[in-house]
Amino acid sequence: MVTVCEVGPRDGLQNEPTLLPLEVKAELVRRLVDAGLRRIEVGSFVHPKAVPQMADTDRLCERIPRSPQVTYAGLVLNEKGFDRAVLAGVQQVNFAFAATETFNQRNQRASTQESLDAFQQIARRAREAGMRCALTIGAAFGCPFEGEVPEERIVGFAVRAAEAGADEIVLADTIGVAVPSQVSRLLRHVREAVGNSLPVGVHLHNTRNTGYANAYAALEAGATIVDAAVGGTGGCPFAPRATGNIATEDLVYMLHRMGIQTGIDLDRLIETAQWLEAQIGRTLPGQLMKAGGFPPPGTGLSRAG
Template sequence: MDYGTTPLHGLPSRVTICEVGPRDGLQNEQAVLPVEVKAEFVARLVDAGHTLIETTSFVPAKWIPQLADAEELLDAITLAPGVRYPVLVPNERGLERALAAGVRDIAVFGSVTETFARRNLNRTVDESLAMFTPVVARAREAGLGVRGYLSMCFGDPWEGEVPVERVVEVATRMMALGCTQLSLGDTIGVATPGRVVAVLDALAAAGIPVDAIAVHFHDTYGQALANTFTALGHGVTTIDASAGGLGGCPYAGSATGNLATEDLLWHLHGLGIETGIDLQKMVDTSIWLAAKLGRPSPSRAVTALGDPLPR
């Protein structure tokens, strides 16, 4: 059923969705899916219209056993023209594996807060940035795009409120490494629109252009779409989301699922914002994947638009 669109002044006409389901989504699932299922998942995302798909992670298997098959998965994927398949790399060893696999886009994962940096990377913030420095430099020399994830930008389960000034400090250092994009993570889903505005305004004042910023909201308190709308109004045009609302963070117990791609699509399409992605195909994909995982999707749009039989 088409309920029409009603554009609002001041919003972008087109948005790129960075689909993080295959990496950020699956890494927190108890089930370890076979590589052929993961490859079909990626193929379904491409068929739905995605052009930016975070595919896997080159981290040691003992850290994220769900993604231990990174090379095998990339071998199983048929690369589509015009589609980017970034992978997460934690260090130079991960970059070497990515380069050997022919990857053209990578991501590094940093933290604003010291506690999460130690829990996630076993390093201080300074030490983690030092670790990323040669990774980003080598990747850029090889012509790769580099996405810099910055977690805990709006709140930390151990440290509480995160000062905006701290976000700006670490964000500017991340960008100075040579990152081509910075994704601001609300890792535990505590942000509300006022804080989103404060962070985006402060980053702009620090000289980070809005077209280099993406946002990555979790929906723990049901605020992900409200925060997304706020970011859109500030000119952000890359939004991270996960098929069916998959995801969380294995190192932050209070981090629930990502913003569901289908919920985001309903929101954007209703505003007349182009994405190039077919909502019904995403709904069908998330129903199919939920069956593979043995549990229903938490996405409201999947529930509303889906049928009981996976396709």
């Protein structure tokens, strides 16, 4: 079973220079739900001056369609953000920190130890509130400031997250430097360290055109969660030259052609990517929104979902 987590409303939009209106964001979420996405990261509960695109996440949560089949998640970096997430009614909080001291200081103004301490408190409070809590380890495959990141460092963070009560662990290639062999190896080592009962996933960027190969490698190594953003939008505001996530529709096409069903309507997802491109006003990097699915309409299998 593979869970496709749609991060377009958060990671996809957070680095856009043009602030999208609240109604456009709400329409994006509605379209994603209609396309069959069942895990959606709707935004982040961070200071609006740090990430202006996410300033209205609280109000967005008041306008999105609610369904028992859809899990909405929000990014939090501290307990104040967690309090906002609870009031907004998301079912899952995603805590993230960078694996290196330099990146984490620039991104969160905290040491990695301070971030882990904060995660431990948020995980405890999430359990008490009946919410899921996931940890994303950013720059797990390479840092723009410190270069290569030792695998044992990532494994150590994952073990500590598991001990703190994480419901899942996501390894993020924040700047898109990973290659498939590296992804396979790190996924295996993390899964061996935390046990098979704890879901492990990946958050991949296609900066150097290895994102989809890395997704395949992660799945082969046992990943059960893959983050993606509709249209291939995204990029970290605090990472130099960071570009988009892997495109959700491109990922889903690969999964469906491999015989892995997701419950996602690929045609509607393509339409959503094309719609979002018009709203943003620039060409998005996703490929399927340009090429279309296969087999094409009229050949008997126009929908891969």
